[in-house]
Amino acid sequence: MTSTRDQRTVLADTSPDVDQGIGFDLAAYLTDRRLLVEAALESSIKVIHPETVYEAMRYSLLAGGKRLRPILCLATCELMGGTIDMAMPTACALEMIHTMSLIHDDLPAMDNDDYRRGKLTNHKVFGEDVAILAGDGLLAYAFEFVVTQTQGVPAEQLLQVIARMGRAVGAAGLVGGQVVDLACEGKTDVSLEMLNFIHTHKTAALLEASVVSGAILAGASETDVQRLTHYAENIGLAFQIVDDVLDITATQEELGKTAGKDLLAKKVTYPSFWGVEESRQRARQLTDAAKAEVAPYGEKGIPLAAIADFITTRTH
Structure with missing residues:
Protein backbone atom coordinates (compact mmCIF):
# COMPACT_ATOMS: atom_id res chain seq x y z
CA MET A 1 0.00 0.00 0.00
CA THR A 2 1.08 3.61 -0.44
CA SER A 3 3.31 4.95 2.33
CA THR A 4 3.16 8.40 3.92
CA ARG A 5 6.26 9.26 1.93
CA ASP A 6 4.52 8.59 -1.37
CA GLN A 7 1.22 10.17 -0.31
CA ARG A 8 3.27 13.37 0.08
CA THR A 9 4.66 12.82 -3.41
CA VAL A 10 1.11 12.82 -4.79
CA LEU A 11 0.44 16.21 -3.29
CA ALA A 12 3.64 18.14 -3.74
CA ASP A 13 7.03 16.62 -4.47
CA THR A 14 8.85 16.88 -7.77
CA SER A 15 11.64 14.31 -8.15
CA PRO A 16 14.60 14.48 -10.56
CA ASP A 17 14.21 13.22 -14.10
CA VAL A 18 15.88 10.06 -15.33
CA ASP A 19 17.49 9.80 -18.77
CA GLN A 20 15.70 7.05 -20.68
CA GLY A 21 18.85 6.37 -22.67
CA ILE A 22 19.66 6.74 -26.32
CA GLY A 23 18.40 4.13 -28.73
CA PHE A 24 15.74 2.52 -26.53
CA ASP A 25 12.61 1.95 -28.58
CA LEU A 26 9.73 1.78 -26.11
CA ALA A 27 7.11 1.11 -28.79
CA ALA A 28 9.06 -1.90 -30.06
CA TYR A 29 9.70 -3.10 -26.51
CA LEU A 30 6.02 -2.91 -25.58
CA THR A 31 4.95 -4.57 -28.82
CA ASP A 32 7.43 -7.41 -28.42
CA ARG A 33 6.46 -8.10 -24.82
CA ARG A 34 2.74 -7.73 -25.55
CA LEU A 35 2.93 -10.31 -28.35
CA LEU A 36 4.70 -12.74 -26.02
CA VAL A 37 2.01 -12.21 -23.39
CA GLU A 38 -0.80 -12.56 -25.94
CA ALA A 39 0.59 -15.88 -27.14
CA ALA A 40 0.89 -17.17 -23.57
CA LEU A 41 -2.65 -16.05 -22.72
CA GLU A 42 -4.05 -17.64 -25.86
CA SER A 43 -2.72 -21.04 -24.83
CA SER A 44 -3.49 -20.63 -21.12
CA ILE A 45 -7.22 -21.45 -21.29
CA LYS A 46 -8.88 -24.01 -23.56
CA VAL A 47 -12.61 -24.30 -24.19
CA ILE A 48 -13.89 -27.48 -22.54
CA HIS A 49 -17.18 -28.43 -20.90
CA PRO A 50 -19.04 -26.37 -19.74
CA GLU A 51 -18.14 -24.40 -22.86
CA THR A 52 -20.04 -21.20 -22.05
CA VAL A 53 -17.98 -20.19 -19.05
CA TYR A 54 -14.67 -20.94 -20.77
CA GLU A 55 -15.79 -18.95 -23.80
CA ALA A 56 -16.73 -16.06 -21.53
CA MET A 57 -13.37 -16.22 -19.75
CA ARG A 58 -11.49 -16.19 -23.05
CA TYR A 59 -13.71 -13.46 -24.51
CA SER A 60 -12.53 -10.88 -21.99
CA LEU A 61 -9.03 -12.25 -21.39
CA LEU A 62 -8.18 -12.12 -25.09
CA ALA A 63 -9.92 -8.82 -25.83
CA GLY A 64 -6.65 -6.92 -26.18
CA GLY A 65 -5.42 -4.03 -24.10
CA LYS A 66 -2.01 -2.68 -23.20
CA ARG A 67 -1.03 -5.74 -21.13
CA LEU A 68 0.78 -3.29 -18.86
CA ARG A 69 0.65 -5.44 -15.72
CA PRO A 70 2.19 -8.57 -17.25
CA ILE A 71 4.78 -6.46 -19.08
CA LEU A 72 5.81 -4.82 -15.81
CA CYS A 73 6.14 -8.26 -14.22
CA LEU A 74 8.40 -9.45 -17.04
CA ALA A 75 10.44 -6.23 -16.95
CA THR A 76 11.23 -6.37 -13.24
CA CYS A 77 12.08 -10.06 -13.41
CA GLU A 78 14.57 -9.35 -16.19
CA LEU A 79 15.91 -6.32 -14.30
CA MET A 80 16.68 -8.52 -11.30
CA GLY A 81 18.45 -11.13 -13.42
CA GLY A 82 15.54 -13.50 -14.06
CA THR A 83 14.06 -14.67 -17.33
CA ILE A 84 10.84 -14.08 -19.24
CA ASP A 85 10.04 -17.79 -19.04
CA MET A 86 10.16 -17.92 -15.24
CA ALA A 87 7.90 -14.84 -14.97
CA MET A 88 5.39 -15.55 -17.74
CA PRO A 89 2.96 -17.70 -15.68
CA THR A 90 2.73 -14.97 -13.04
CA ALA A 91 2.43 -12.32 -15.74
CA CYS A 92 -0.52 -14.20 -17.26
CA ALA A 93 -2.10 -14.71 -13.84
CA LEU A 94 -1.93 -10.99 -13.13
CA GLU A 95 -3.73 -10.29 -16.40
CA MET A 96 -6.37 -12.89 -15.47
CA ILE A 97 -6.94 -11.09 -12.17
CA HIS A 98 -7.07 -7.72 -13.90
CA THR A 99 -9.56 -9.08 -16.45
CA MET A 100 -11.73 -10.43 -13.63
CA SER A 101 -11.80 -6.97 -12.08
CA LEU A 102 -12.89 -5.42 -15.39
CA ILE A 103 -15.67 -7.97 -15.93
CA HIS A 104 -17.05 -7.38 -12.45
CA ASP A 105 -16.49 -3.61 -12.58
CA ASP A 106 -18.63 -3.38 -15.73
CA LEU A 107 -21.63 -5.17 -14.18
CA PRO A 108 -24.91 -3.27 -13.64
CA ALA A 109 -24.40 -3.49 -9.86
CA MET A 110 -21.03 -1.76 -10.22
CA ASP A 111 -20.21 0.74 -13.01
CA ASN A 112 -22.84 -0.59 -15.43
CA ASP A 113 -20.84 -0.19 -18.64
CA ASP A 114 -21.66 -1.53 -22.10
CA TYR A 115 -18.21 -1.37 -23.71
CA ARG A 116 -14.70 -2.40 -22.73
CA ARG A 117 -11.65 -2.29 -25.00
CA GLY A 118 -13.93 -1.38 -27.88
CA LYS A 119 -16.10 -4.47 -27.49
CA LEU A 120 -19.36 -5.22 -25.73
CA THR A 121 -18.76 -5.98 -22.07
CA ASN A 122 -18.88 -9.57 -20.90
CA HIS A 123 -22.33 -9.41 -19.33
CA LYS A 124 -23.77 -7.87 -22.49
CA VAL A 125 -22.63 -10.93 -24.46
CA PHE A 126 -23.02 -13.78 -21.96
CA GLY A 127 -25.46 -12.39 -19.37
CA GLU A 128 -24.80 -11.19 -15.85
CA ASP A 129 -24.81 -14.67 -14.33
CA VAL A 130 -22.15 -16.10 -16.62
CA ALA A 131 -20.09 -12.89 -16.45
CA ILE A 132 -19.89 -13.15 -12.67
CA LEU A 133 -18.87 -16.79 -12.91
CA ALA A 134 -16.35 -16.08 -15.67
CA TYR A 141 -7.43 -20.11 -12.17
CA ALA A 142 -4.86 -17.33 -11.82
CA PHE A 143 -3.49 -18.81 -8.60
CA GLU A 144 -3.59 -22.36 -9.96
CA PHE A 145 -1.75 -21.20 -13.07
CA VAL A 146 1.12 -19.65 -11.13
CA VAL A 147 1.65 -22.75 -9.02
CA LEU A 158 6.56 -18.55 -5.28
CA LEU A 159 4.68 -18.41 -1.97
CA GLN A 160 5.61 -14.75 -1.57
CA VAL A 161 4.20 -14.03 -5.02
CA ILE A 162 0.96 -15.86 -4.25
CA ALA A 163 0.58 -13.93 -0.98
CA ARG A 164 1.13 -10.59 -2.71
CA MET A 165 -1.34 -11.41 -5.45
CA GLY A 166 -3.94 -12.45 -2.88
CA ARG A 167 -3.51 -9.26 -0.87
CA ALA A 168 -3.64 -7.06 -3.97
CA VAL A 169 -6.96 -8.49 -5.13
CA GLY A 170 -8.67 -8.91 -1.74
CA ALA A 171 -10.28 -6.61 0.81
CA ALA A 172 -6.85 -5.12 1.59
CA GLY A 173 -6.48 -4.18 -2.07
CA LEU A 174 -8.74 -4.05 -5.09
CA VAL A 175 -11.94 -5.24 -3.39
CA GLY A 176 -11.54 -2.77 -0.53
CA GLY A 177 -10.90 0.09 -2.93
CA GLN A 178 -13.95 -0.79 -5.00
CA VAL A 179 -16.19 -0.94 -1.91
CA VAL A 180 -15.14 2.54 -0.81
CA ASP A 181 -15.43 3.82 -4.39
CA LEU A 182 -19.02 2.62 -4.65
CA ALA A 183 -19.86 4.07 -1.24
CA CYS A 184 -18.54 7.49 -2.32
CA GLU A 185 -20.55 7.76 -5.54
CA GLY A 186 -22.72 10.85 -5.59
CA LYS A 187 -21.18 12.28 -2.42
CA THR A 188 -19.78 15.80 -2.44
CA ASP A 189 -17.72 15.58 0.75
CA VAL A 190 -15.14 13.03 -0.44
CA SER A 191 -11.69 14.16 0.70
CA LEU A 192 -8.45 13.91 -1.25
CA GLU A 193 -7.25 11.47 1.39
CA MET A 194 -10.25 9.23 0.70
CA LEU A 195 -9.70 9.48 -3.06
CA ASN A 196 -6.07 8.45 -2.59
CA PHE A 197 -7.23 5.51 -0.45
CA ILE A 198 -9.61 4.34 -3.18
CA HIS A 199 -7.02 4.38 -5.91
CA THR A 200 -4.01 3.12 -3.99
CA HIS A 201 -6.19 0.07 -3.35
CA LYS A 202 -8.39 -0.22 -6.43
CA THR A 203 -5.76 0.62 -9.07
CA ALA A 204 -2.26 0.86 -7.65
CA ALA A 205 -2.31 -2.34 -5.55
CA LEU A 206 -2.40 -4.70 -8.55
CA LEU A 207 0.18 -2.64 -10.42
CA GLU A 208 2.41 -2.86 -7.35
CA ALA A 209 1.91 -6.63 -7.17
CA SER A 210 2.83 -6.87 -10.85
CA VAL A 211 6.08 -4.96 -10.41
CA VAL A 212 7.14 -6.60 -7.16
CA SER A 213 6.16 -10.16 -8.13
CA GLY A 214 8.53 -10.13 -11.08
CA ALA A 215 11.36 -9.02 -8.84
CA ILE A 216 10.60 -11.64 -6.18
CA LEU A 217 10.56 -14.43 -8.77
CA ALA A 218 14.11 -13.45 -9.71
CA GLY A 219 15.28 -13.46 -6.08
CA ALA A 220 15.47 -9.68 -5.57
CA SER A 221 16.89 -8.34 -2.31
CA GLU A 222 14.68 -6.58 0.23
CA THR A 223 16.30 -3.28 -0.77
CA ASP A 224 15.38 -3.84 -4.41
CA VAL A 225 11.85 -4.89 -3.45
CA GLN A 226 11.38 -1.68 -1.45
CA ARG A 227 12.74 0.47 -4.27
CA LEU A 228 10.49 -1.18 -6.82
CA THR A 229 7.52 -0.92 -4.45
CA HIS A 230 8.01 2.85 -4.32
CA TYR A 231 8.30 2.93 -8.11
CA ALA A 232 5.04 1.00 -8.43
CA GLU A 233 3.14 3.13 -5.90
CA ASN A 234 4.01 6.24 -7.88
CA ILE A 235 3.13 4.89 -11.32
CA GLY A 236 -0.07 3.40 -9.90
CA LEU A 237 -1.43 6.76 -8.79
CA ALA A 238 -0.12 8.47 -11.93
CA PHE A 239 -2.01 5.88 -13.97
CA GLN A 240 -5.27 6.68 -12.17
CA ILE A 241 -4.84 10.44 -12.46
CA VAL A 242 -4.32 10.08 -16.22
CA ASP A 243 -7.37 7.78 -16.40
CA ASP A 244 -9.46 10.45 -14.68
CA VAL A 245 -8.22 13.09 -17.12
CA LEU A 246 -8.88 10.89 -20.14
CA ASP A 247 -12.43 10.22 -18.96
CA ILE A 248 -13.01 13.95 -19.45
CA THR A 249 -10.87 14.67 -22.50
CA ALA A 250 -10.93 11.53 -24.67
CA THR A 251 -13.64 10.11 -26.92
CA GLN A 252 -15.29 6.70 -26.60
CA GLU A 253 -13.35 5.55 -29.68
CA GLU A 254 -10.05 6.56 -28.08
CA LEU A 255 -10.89 4.98 -24.73
CA GLY A 256 -12.54 1.80 -26.02
CA LYS A 257 -15.19 2.32 -23.35
CA THR A 258 -17.86 4.88 -22.51
CA ALA A 259 -16.39 8.34 -22.02
CA GLY A 260 -17.61 10.70 -19.32
CA LYS A 261 -18.75 7.91 -16.99
CA ASP A 262 -17.24 9.56 -13.91
CA LEU A 263 -19.25 12.74 -14.42
CA LEU A 264 -22.46 10.81 -15.04
CA ALA A 265 -21.91 8.74 -11.88
CA LYS A 266 -21.07 11.93 -9.95
CA LYS A 267 -17.73 10.48 -8.89
CA VAL A 268 -15.09 12.59 -7.24
CA THR A 269 -11.95 12.46 -9.38
CA TYR A 270 -8.51 14.08 -9.33
CA PRO A 271 -9.54 16.68 -11.94
CA SER A 272 -12.52 17.58 -9.75
CA PHE A 273 -10.00 18.57 -7.04
CA TRP A 274 -7.25 20.08 -9.18
CA GLY A 275 -8.58 20.64 -12.69
CA VAL A 276 -7.19 18.97 -15.80
CA GLU A 277 -3.89 20.83 -16.15
CA GLU A 278 -2.84 20.53 -12.51
CA SER A 279 -3.85 16.85 -12.56
CA ARG A 280 -1.52 16.32 -15.50
CA GLN A 281 1.24 18.11 -13.60
CA ARG A 282 0.71 15.92 -10.52
CA ALA A 283 0.90 12.81 -12.71
CA ARG A 284 4.19 14.05 -14.16
CA GLN A 285 5.53 14.61 -10.64
CA LEU A 286 4.66 11.04 -9.74
CA THR A 287 6.31 9.82 -12.93
CA ASP A 288 9.50 11.72 -12.09
CA ALA A 289 9.48 10.20 -8.59
CA ALA A 290 9.04 6.71 -10.06
CA LYS A 291 11.89 7.22 -12.52
CA ALA A 292 14.15 8.41 -9.70
CA GLU A 293 13.61 5.06 -7.95
CA VAL A 294 14.97 3.09 -10.94
CA ALA A 295 17.78 5.53 -11.80
CA PRO A 296 20.35 3.57 -9.70
CA TYR A 297 19.93 0.58 -12.04
CA GLY A 298 21.40 2.56 -14.93
CA GLU A 299 20.72 1.19 -18.39
CA LYS A 300 18.95 -1.85 -16.93
CA GLY A 301 16.29 0.44 -15.49
CA ILE A 302 15.54 2.20 -18.78
CA PRO A 303 12.48 0.05 -19.67
CA LEU A 304 10.81 0.84 -16.33
CA ALA A 305 11.62 4.55 -16.66
CA ALA A 306 10.20 4.59 -20.16
CA ILE A 307 7.04 2.76 -19.06
CA ALA A 308 6.55 5.39 -16.35
CA ASP A 309 6.66 8.09 -19.02
CA PHE A 310 4.27 6.10 -21.20
CA ILE A 311 1.71 5.97 -18.38
CA THR A 312 1.65 9.76 -18.18
CA THR A 313 1.59 10.49 -21.92
CA ARG A 314 -0.83 7.78 -23.12
CA THR A 315 -4.03 8.84 -24.88
CA HIS A 316 -6.20 5.80 -24.09
Missing part, protein backbone atom coordinates in the same frame (compact mmCIF):
# COMPACT_ATOMS: atom_id res chain seq x y z
CA GLY A 135 -14.70 -13.53 -13.40
CA ASP A 136 -14.70 -16.00 -10.52
CA GLY A 137 -13.20 -18.64 -12.81
CA LEU A 138 -10.38 -16.34 -13.93
CA LEU A 139 -9.56 -15.34 -10.36
CA ALA A 140 -9.33 -18.92 -9.11
CA THR A 148 1.34 -25.36 -11.78
CA GLN A 149 3.13 -23.54 -14.60
CA THR A 150 6.07 -21.73 -12.97
CA GLN A 151 9.40 -23.47 -13.35
CA GLY A 152 12.84 -22.71 -11.97
CA VAL A 153 11.65 -20.64 -9.01
CA PRO A 154 12.15 -21.73 -5.37
CA ALA A 155 8.93 -22.54 -3.53
CA GLU A 156 9.52 -19.84 -0.91
CA GLN A 157 9.64 -17.12 -3.59
Whole structure:
Protein backbone atom coordinates (compact mmCIF):
# COMPACT_ATOMS: atom_id res chain seq x y z
CA MET A 1 0.00 0.00 0.00
CA THR A 2 1.08 3.61 -0.44
CA SER A 3 3.31 4.95 2.33
CA THR A 4 3.16 8.40 3.92
CA ARG A 5 6.26 9.26 1.93
CA ASP A 6 4.52 8.59 -1.37
CA GLN A 7 1.22 10.17 -0.31
CA ARG A 8 3.27 13.37 0.08
CA THR A 9 4.66 12.82 -3.41
CA VAL A 10 1.11 12.82 -4.79
CA LEU A 11 0.44 16.21 -3.29
CA ALA A 12 3.64 18.14 -3.74
CA ASP A 13 7.03 16.62 -4.47
CA THR A 14 8.85 16.88 -7.77
CA SER A 15 11.64 14.31 -8.15
CA PRO A 16 14.60 14.48 -10.56
CA ASP A 17 14.21 13.22 -14.10
CA VAL A 18 15.88 10.06 -15.33
CA ASP A 19 17.49 9.80 -18.77
CA GLN A 20 15.70 7.05 -20.68
CA GLY A 21 18.85 6.37 -22.67
CA ILE A 22 19.66 6.74 -26.32
CA GLY A 23 18.40 4.13 -28.73
CA PHE A 24 15.74 2.52 -26.53
CA ASP A 25 12.61 1.95 -28.58
CA LEU A 26 9.73 1.78 -26.11
CA ALA A 27 7.11 1.11 -28.79
CA ALA A 28 9.06 -1.90 -30.06
CA TYR A 29 9.70 -3.10 -26.51
CA LEU A 30 6.02 -2.91 -25.58
CA THR A 31 4.95 -4.57 -28.82
CA ASP A 32 7.43 -7.41 -28.42
CA ARG A 33 6.46 -8.10 -24.82
CA ARG A 34 2.74 -7.73 -25.55
CA LEU A 35 2.93 -10.31 -28.35
CA LEU A 36 4.70 -12.74 -26.02
CA VAL A 37 2.01 -12.21 -23.39
CA GLU A 38 -0.80 -12.56 -25.94
CA ALA A 39 0.59 -15.88 -27.14
CA ALA A 40 0.89 -17.17 -23.57
CA LEU A 41 -2.65 -16.05 -22.72
CA GLU A 42 -4.05 -17.64 -25.86
CA SER A 43 -2.72 -21.04 -24.83
CA SER A 44 -3.49 -20.63 -21.12
CA ILE A 45 -7.22 -21.45 -21.29
CA LYS A 46 -8.88 -24.01 -23.56
CA VAL A 47 -12.61 -24.30 -24.19
CA ILE A 48 -13.89 -27.48 -22.54
CA HIS A 49 -17.18 -28.43 -20.90
CA PRO A 50 -19.04 -26.37 -19.74
CA GLU A 51 -18.14 -24.40 -22.86
CA THR A 52 -20.04 -21.20 -22.05
CA VAL A 53 -17.98 -20.19 -19.05
CA TYR A 54 -14.67 -20.94 -20.77
CA GLU A 55 -15.79 -18.95 -23.80
CA ALA A 56 -16.73 -16.06 -21.53
CA MET A 57 -13.37 -16.22 -19.75
CA ARG A 58 -11.49 -16.19 -23.05
CA TYR A 59 -13.71 -13.46 -24.51
CA SER A 60 -12.53 -10.88 -21.99
CA LEU A 61 -9.03 -12.25 -21.39
CA LEU A 62 -8.18 -12.12 -25.09
CA ALA A 63 -9.92 -8.82 -25.83
CA GLY A 64 -6.65 -6.92 -26.18
CA GLY A 65 -5.42 -4.03 -24.10
CA LYS A 66 -2.01 -2.68 -23.20
CA ARG A 67 -1.03 -5.74 -21.13
CA LEU A 68 0.78 -3.29 -18.86
CA ARG A 69 0.65 -5.44 -15.72
CA PRO A 70 2.19 -8.57 -17.25
CA ILE A 71 4.78 -6.46 -19.08
CA LEU A 72 5.81 -4.82 -15.81
CA CYS A 73 6.14 -8.26 -14.22
CA LEU A 74 8.40 -9.45 -17.04
CA ALA A 75 10.44 -6.23 -16.95
CA THR A 76 11.23 -6.37 -13.24
CA CYS A 77 12.08 -10.06 -13.41
CA GLU A 78 14.57 -9.35 -16.19
CA LEU A 79 15.91 -6.32 -14.30
CA MET A 80 16.68 -8.52 -11.30
CA GLY A 81 18.45 -11.13 -13.42
CA GLY A 82 15.54 -13.50 -14.06
CA THR A 83 14.06 -14.67 -17.33
CA ILE A 84 10.84 -14.08 -19.24
CA ASP A 85 10.04 -17.79 -19.04
CA MET A 86 10.16 -17.92 -15.24
CA ALA A 87 7.90 -14.84 -14.97
CA MET A 88 5.39 -15.55 -17.74
CA PRO A 89 2.96 -17.70 -15.68
CA THR A 90 2.73 -14.97 -13.04
CA ALA A 91 2.43 -12.32 -15.74
CA CYS A 92 -0.52 -14.20 -17.26
CA ALA A 93 -2.10 -14.71 -13.84
CA LEU A 94 -1.93 -10.99 -13.13
CA GLU A 95 -3.73 -10.29 -16.40
CA MET A 96 -6.37 -12.89 -15.47
CA ILE A 97 -6.94 -11.09 -12.17
CA HIS A 98 -7.07 -7.72 -13.90
CA THR A 99 -9.56 -9.08 -16.45
CA MET A 100 -11.73 -10.43 -13.63
CA SER A 101 -11.80 -6.97 -12.08
CA LEU A 102 -12.89 -5.42 -15.39
CA ILE A 103 -15.67 -7.97 -15.93
CA HIS A 104 -17.05 -7.38 -12.45
CA ASP A 105 -16.49 -3.61 -12.58
CA ASP A 106 -18.63 -3.38 -15.73
CA LEU A 107 -21.63 -5.17 -14.18
CA PRO A 108 -24.91 -3.27 -13.64
CA ALA A 109 -24.40 -3.49 -9.86
CA MET A 110 -21.03 -1.76 -10.22
CA ASP A 111 -20.21 0.74 -13.01
CA ASN A 112 -22.84 -0.59 -15.43
CA ASP A 113 -20.84 -0.19 -18.64
CA ASP A 114 -21.66 -1.53 -22.10
CA TYR A 115 -18.21 -1.37 -23.71
CA ARG A 116 -14.70 -2.40 -22.73
CA ARG A 117 -11.65 -2.29 -25.00
CA GLY A 118 -13.93 -1.38 -27.88
CA LYS A 119 -16.10 -4.47 -27.49
CA LEU A 120 -19.36 -5.22 -25.73
CA THR A 121 -18.76 -5.98 -22.07
CA ASN A 122 -18.88 -9.57 -20.90
CA HIS A 123 -22.33 -9.41 -19.33
CA LYS A 124 -23.77 -7.87 -22.49
CA VAL A 125 -22.63 -10.93 -24.46
CA PHE A 126 -23.02 -13.78 -21.96
CA GLY A 127 -25.46 -12.39 -19.37
CA GLU A 128 -24.80 -11.19 -15.85
CA ASP A 129 -24.81 -14.67 -14.33
CA VAL A 130 -22.15 -16.10 -16.62
CA ALA A 131 -20.09 -12.89 -16.45
CA ILE A 132 -19.89 -13.15 -12.67
CA LEU A 133 -18.87 -16.79 -12.91
CA ALA A 134 -16.35 -16.08 -15.67
CA GLY A 135 -14.70 -13.53 -13.40
CA ASP A 136 -14.70 -16.00 -10.52
CA GLY A 137 -13.20 -18.64 -12.81
CA LEU A 138 -10.38 -16.34 -13.93
CA LEU A 139 -9.56 -15.34 -10.36
CA ALA A 140 -9.33 -18.92 -9.11
CA TYR A 141 -7.43 -20.11 -12.17
CA ALA A 142 -4.86 -17.33 -11.82
CA PHE A 143 -3.49 -18.81 -8.60
CA GLU A 144 -3.59 -22.36 -9.96
CA PHE A 145 -1.75 -21.20 -13.07
CA VAL A 146 1.12 -19.65 -11.13
CA VAL A 147 1.65 -22.75 -9.02
CA THR A 148 1.34 -25.36 -11.78
CA GLN A 149 3.13 -23.54 -14.60
CA THR A 150 6.07 -21.73 -12.97
CA GLN A 151 9.40 -23.47 -13.35
CA GLY A 152 12.84 -22.71 -11.97
CA VAL A 153 11.65 -20.64 -9.01
CA PRO A 154 12.15 -21.73 -5.37
CA ALA A 155 8.93 -22.54 -3.53
CA GLU A 156 9.52 -19.84 -0.91
CA GLN A 157 9.64 -17.12 -3.59
CA LEU A 158 6.56 -18.55 -5.28
CA LEU A 159 4.68 -18.41 -1.97
CA GLN A 160 5.61 -14.75 -1.57
CA VAL A 161 4.20 -14.03 -5.02
CA ILE A 162 0.96 -15.86 -4.25
CA ALA A 163 0.58 -13.93 -0.98
CA ARG A 164 1.13 -10.59 -2.71
CA MET A 165 -1.34 -11.41 -5.45
CA GLY A 166 -3.94 -12.45 -2.88
CA ARG A 167 -3.51 -9.26 -0.87
CA ALA A 168 -3.64 -7.06 -3.97
CA VAL A 169 -6.96 -8.49 -5.13
CA GLY A 170 -8.67 -8.91 -1.74
CA ALA A 171 -10.28 -6.61 0.81
CA ALA A 172 -6.85 -5.12 1.59
CA GLY A 173 -6.48 -4.18 -2.07
CA LEU A 174 -8.74 -4.05 -5.09
CA VAL A 175 -11.94 -5.24 -3.39
CA GLY A 176 -11.54 -2.77 -0.53
CA GLY A 177 -10.90 0.09 -2.93
CA GLN A 178 -13.95 -0.79 -5.00
CA VAL A 179 -16.19 -0.94 -1.91
CA VAL A 180 -15.14 2.54 -0.81
CA ASP A 181 -15.43 3.82 -4.39
CA LEU A 182 -19.02 2.62 -4.65
CA ALA A 183 -19.86 4.07 -1.24
CA CYS A 184 -18.54 7.49 -2.32
CA GLU A 185 -20.55 7.76 -5.54
CA GLY A 186 -22.72 10.85 -5.59
CA LYS A 187 -21.18 12.28 -2.42
CA THR A 188 -19.78 15.80 -2.44
CA ASP A 189 -17.72 15.58 0.75
CA VAL A 190 -15.14 13.03 -0.44
CA SER A 191 -11.69 14.16 0.70
CA LEU A 192 -8.45 13.91 -1.25
CA GLU A 193 -7.25 11.47 1.39
CA MET A 194 -10.25 9.23 0.70
CA LEU A 195 -9.70 9.48 -3.06
CA ASN A 196 -6.07 8.45 -2.59
CA PHE A 197 -7.23 5.51 -0.45
CA ILE A 198 -9.61 4.34 -3.18
CA HIS A 199 -7.02 4.38 -5.91
CA THR A 200 -4.01 3.12 -3.99
CA HIS A 201 -6.19 0.07 -3.35
CA LYS A 202 -8.39 -0.22 -6.43
CA THR A 203 -5.76 0.62 -9.07
CA ALA A 204 -2.26 0.86 -7.65
CA ALA A 205 -2.31 -2.34 -5.55
CA LEU A 206 -2.40 -4.70 -8.55
CA LEU A 207 0.18 -2.64 -10.42
CA GLU A 208 2.41 -2.86 -7.35
CA ALA A 209 1.91 -6.63 -7.17
CA SER A 210 2.83 -6.87 -10.85
CA VAL A 211 6.08 -4.96 -10.41
CA VAL A 212 7.14 -6.60 -7.16
CA SER A 213 6.16 -10.16 -8.13
CA GLY A 214 8.53 -10.13 -11.08
CA ALA A 215 11.36 -9.02 -8.84
CA ILE A 216 10.60 -11.64 -6.18
CA LEU A 217 10.56 -14.43 -8.77
CA ALA A 218 14.11 -13.45 -9.71
CA GLY A 219 15.28 -13.46 -6.08
CA ALA A 220 15.47 -9.68 -5.57
CA SER A 221 16.89 -8.34 -2.31
CA GLU A 222 14.68 -6.58 0.23
CA THR A 223 16.30 -3.28 -0.77
CA ASP A 224 15.38 -3.84 -4.41
CA VAL A 225 11.85 -4.89 -3.45
CA GLN A 226 11.38 -1.68 -1.45
CA ARG A 227 12.74 0.47 -4.27
CA LEU A 228 10.49 -1.18 -6.82
CA THR A 229 7.52 -0.92 -4.45
CA HIS A 230 8.01 2.85 -4.32
CA TYR A 231 8.30 2.93 -8.11
CA ALA A 232 5.04 1.00 -8.43
CA GLU A 233 3.14 3.13 -5.90
CA ASN A 234 4.01 6.24 -7.88
CA ILE A 235 3.13 4.89 -11.32
CA GLY A 236 -0.07 3.40 -9.90
CA LEU A 237 -1.43 6.76 -8.79
CA ALA A 238 -0.12 8.47 -11.93
CA PHE A 239 -2.01 5.88 -13.97
CA GLN A 240 -5.27 6.68 -12.17
CA ILE A 241 -4.84 10.44 -12.46
CA VAL A 242 -4.32 10.08 -16.22
CA ASP A 243 -7.37 7.78 -16.40
CA ASP A 244 -9.46 10.45 -14.68
CA VAL A 245 -8.22 13.09 -17.12
CA LEU A 246 -8.88 10.89 -20.14
CA ASP A 247 -12.43 10.22 -18.96
CA ILE A 248 -13.01 13.95 -19.45
CA THR A 249 -10.87 14.67 -22.50
CA ALA A 250 -10.93 11.53 -24.67
CA THR A 251 -13.64 10.11 -26.92
CA GLN A 252 -15.29 6.70 -26.60
CA GLU A 253 -13.35 5.55 -29.68
CA GLU A 254 -10.05 6.56 -28.08
CA LEU A 255 -10.89 4.98 -24.73
CA GLY A 256 -12.54 1.80 -26.02
CA LYS A 257 -15.19 2.32 -23.35
CA THR A 258 -17.86 4.88 -22.51
CA ALA A 259 -16.39 8.34 -22.02
CA GLY A 260 -17.61 10.70 -19.32
CA LYS A 261 -18.75 7.91 -16.99
CA ASP A 262 -17.24 9.56 -13.91
CA LEU A 263 -19.25 12.74 -14.42
CA LEU A 264 -22.46 10.81 -15.04
CA ALA A 265 -21.91 8.74 -11.88
CA LYS A 266 -21.07 11.93 -9.95
CA LYS A 267 -17.73 10.48 -8.89
CA VAL A 268 -15.09 12.59 -7.24
CA THR A 269 -11.95 12.46 -9.38
CA TYR A 270 -8.51 14.08 -9.33
CA PRO A 271 -9.54 16.68 -11.94
CA SER A 272 -12.52 17.58 -9.75
CA PHE A 273 -10.00 18.57 -7.04
CA TRP A 274 -7.25 20.08 -9.18
CA GLY A 275 -8.58 20.64 -12.69
CA VAL A 276 -7.19 18.97 -15.80
CA GLU A 277 -3.89 20.83 -16.15
CA GLU A 278 -2.84 20.53 -12.51
CA SER A 279 -3.85 16.85 -12.56
CA ARG A 280 -1.52 16.32 -15.50
CA GLN A 281 1.24 18.11 -13.60
CA ARG A 282 0.71 15.92 -10.52
CA ALA A 283 0.90 12.81 -12.71
CA ARG A 284 4.19 14.05 -14.16
CA GLN A 285 5.53 14.61 -10.64
CA LEU A 286 4.66 11.04 -9.74
CA THR A 287 6.31 9.82 -12.93
CA ASP A 288 9.50 11.72 -12.09
CA ALA A 289 9.48 10.20 -8.59
CA ALA A 290 9.04 6.71 -10.06
CA LYS A 291 11.89 7.22 -12.52
CA ALA A 292 14.15 8.41 -9.70
CA GLU A 293 13.61 5.06 -7.95
CA VAL A 294 14.97 3.09 -10.94
CA ALA A 295 17.78 5.53 -11.80
CA PRO A 296 20.35 3.57 -9.70
CA TYR A 297 19.93 0.58 -12.04
CA GLY A 298 21.40 2.56 -14.93
CA GLU A 299 20.72 1.19 -18.39
CA LYS A 300 18.95 -1.85 -16.93
CA GLY A 301 16.29 0.44 -15.49
CA ILE A 302 15.54 2.20 -18.78
CA PRO A 303 12.48 0.05 -19.67
CA LEU A 304 10.81 0.84 -16.33
CA ALA A 305 11.62 4.55 -16.66
CA ALA A 306 10.20 4.59 -20.16
CA ILE A 307 7.04 2.76 -19.06
CA ALA A 308 6.55 5.39 -16.35
CA ASP A 309 6.66 8.09 -19.02
CA PHE A 310 4.27 6.10 -21.20
CA ILE A 311 1.71 5.97 -18.38
CA THR A 312 1.65 9.76 -18.18
CA THR A 313 1.59 10.49 -21.92
CA ARG A 314 -0.83 7.78 -23.12
CA THR A 315 -4.03 8.84 -24.88
CA HIS A 316 -6.20 5.80 -24.09
